[in-house]
Amino acid sequence: MKLSRFVRAFFADLATATGTTIVILFLGLALFGPLIAPYSPTKQHADAIRLPPSTMYVLGTDRLGRDLLSRIIYGARDILLLAGGGTVLAVLLGTFIGVSVTYLGGWLEELVFRLFDGLLALPALLLALLLLGAVGPSRSGVLLVIVVVYTPIVARVVRSVVLSLKTRGFIEAARMRGERLGYILWRELLPLVMPTLAVEAALRFSYAIFLVASLGFLGVGVQPPSPDWGLMVLEARNEFALAPWSLYAPAAAIALLVIGVNLMAEGVRRAIREDVTR
């Protein structure tokens, strides 16, 4: 019963259902990419340099004769794994810090959140470049960037909820019966943070997609010849006049995925709000 309500929330109206469908579609590409893709993403077709879209190469080919459709399909796995994995890690870490440090309060809270404020004062991309400069461009580097950039944001959102909860009567009642810290944090507080957290996680996910693509575009993220969407935009940019389709395909993929995630997040937010006000 609870599950069906959960599923229904993702298809509540046309916009949400569209978003969910788009996200599922891309998830399908990421999972079953090798089965769907017509060619290898790195295979260079010497006879098909910079071909416009045709029946053979549905989205055309790039300057090395690689099939763009196959590269987009394989690229979906990278971007979803990095953005999704990074978001999950950041949300877990941010929630843990946000709930426990805020509930404990005192100088620890002051210290941790001043530090986070300092991190948030730096533009996300600048911070990312600094970090990747230090650890070198790689997949795990990108993952680290997402965690470092988004953990403080998630922690702050969680903190705002916990602050309003920690002086409520039910928490004081728990203290009056000598509940252990763990029970108060994870059984009493966490479930009440979940609705806000679900919305925040969806939002972070869509920003993380952007961040991964941006890092690829700046050349500090996933390295060639991997079929990364941001990297594909970078490579296609120089020959926009010769082969505009090679730019359109990855740019459209990024835009479509972000729009899909946002539409889905908006639907989830509405469903949760209705659940709360009911």
Place this chain on the structure above:
Amino acid sequence: MTIPVLTVNNLTVAYRVGQQELAVVREVSLAVHEGEILGIVGESGSGKSTLGLAILQALPSTGRICAGQVFLDGVELTGLSGSARRALWANSLRLVPQNPLAALNPTMRIGEQLIEAIGGDRTTATAQAINVLKRVHIPDPARVMRSYPHELSGGMQQRVMIAMALHGTPRLLVLDEPTTSLDVTTEAAVIDLLAELIAEKQPATIFISHNLGLVARLATRTAVMYAGELVEVAPTMSLFAQPRHPYTQGLLQSLPRPGLRYDHHPLHSINGIIPAPGALPAGCVFAPRCSLADERCRCERPSLIAITEHHLTRCHYWQQVPQSTSLPSVAAPSASSNDNGDVFLTAHQLTKTISRRQSLFDKLRGQPAPVVKALAGVDLTLHRNRILGVVGESGSGKTTLARCLIGLSEPSSGTVELLDMPLAPNIQRRSREQLRRLQMVLQNPQEALNPALTIGEALMRPLIRLGGMDRQAARQRVPELLRLVKLPPDYIDRRPAQLSGGEKQRVAIARALAATPDLLLLDEAVSALDVSVQAAVLNLLAEVKERTGVSYLFITHDLAVVSYLADDVVVMYRGQIVESGPVQAVLAPPLHPYTEALLTAASARGIRLREAEESGSLPENGCPFYPRCPRTPGNICATTPPPWRDAGNGHRIRCHIPLEELQIIQRSVLIEL
């Protein structure tokens, strides 16, 4: 007979909730004449506020008048165009809302807001604003004009709202619970002011309140609302003397009255709860909770019948509504109520100072941080099997005292001892056994339960943590706990959102009682509840005490409740105890001028206090109550702390006025009343 100012014809108002429309006010007809005050009483959820807003044409956007008309001086208000409606709001219709701070614009000075409300030429409006502030007895109108709303006390804010509502010549005044957010002493002064101004300006007035005492004092006629319907309308005197509807009768019976005591007279309480709009019974709306109801009531909806020219009731069997107001008195249990049990808990010289935020500049200059004394040296002794009432206005330190006893706040100095063993000031350092012995029910039932956890889980935890049970055993005990607070056992799997406020409070009480504490602290535990629910909770507390021998420390601002439930009482003012002793000795007659003011606030001829200053500039030495005391003998109060005087039988008061003199004053007051 004159033509009424306000006529309401068959008014039905509905709110849109999701896809459907739910009628919350149904087929209400009433008329109010010039200068007349019509009281509207009813429990929360009865639709009384919605009715008020519908009459003013000020419903929120989700509300809609579905049927019926509202006439003001013969002009129909429903369906007026925007500009005509605005003109009407500016000139004829006025509202005094429940929460003045929410109704005043926090970014505008009071003067600006008044001038805007008065309208017209600025110079004359300014002069008028000052005049109207004088009319509401604001001592320094020029200063108040320059103030922002947050700089004024609650009573002052409400005076400003009344000034706004009563400038010029309003035709219709709606008072929507105008004193609910105020202290009893301030409430008394505001009600006096309203009575005076209404008598002068003669608007037709609708006074919406859940407080039957206030309605009895102010209203000429009273209408009782239940589940969106008027169930009884009558002149106030006859409604209170001879209620002709079982609901009215039930409400009146559920009030604690002087002379009733918890150990002899259980209060009457109305079974069940008010039906939700959309889940109304087919016949009479009150039938499911009515003791007179039969088959006819469940099928056939009664209409509003005129018993006499002025007395209307919506009941098939109004002749059978019991008229006697006496309560069944039960035999006194063992004569325990007057012998002192052993000393259980003592507090010595508890103080709690709260330092205000200090600017860095002041800190660098070495200025001492400004402090507020929430508790200023409180001594307290609690006996086993006794009920101690703690009364006082808001800000008197009642809640701080309870929180320091239980350890949720740490006192700045002083000690608390449980059975002669010192208790750690911080709750985290107290042993499990100490935690079990003391429990507390907090003020706000809406926050008492975690919305994410089931009622069963909430009730199991104290059994597991403090009772030493495993989950299995704890779960088996839960139905018993639910039965103790008169809730059905299937509530075990419900979540707090499915419970009403009264039910939540009962679960909170059950949770506090689960691990069989020896002392239960109750912080305004019944204040947020409707009278019929309050009666049920008070009965419950009396019953549990009888059965388990638990003691209570009962914090309240309601003296009727204290005189019903408490054995002993302490009166607090500004963090100090000013009077303490057995409840009969303290309250009848009151000796301390402050107790007297609290007690006589409900009467039109009681003594009134000067408005408290927000700044908290207390006399350095001397009596904290002196700046507001109406009976101060002179300068000595400002310079010397008042001595404790012993009035015998454990009754002690703190005042410069000699006891004999106070007794003489009070005797003459009693005769006057």
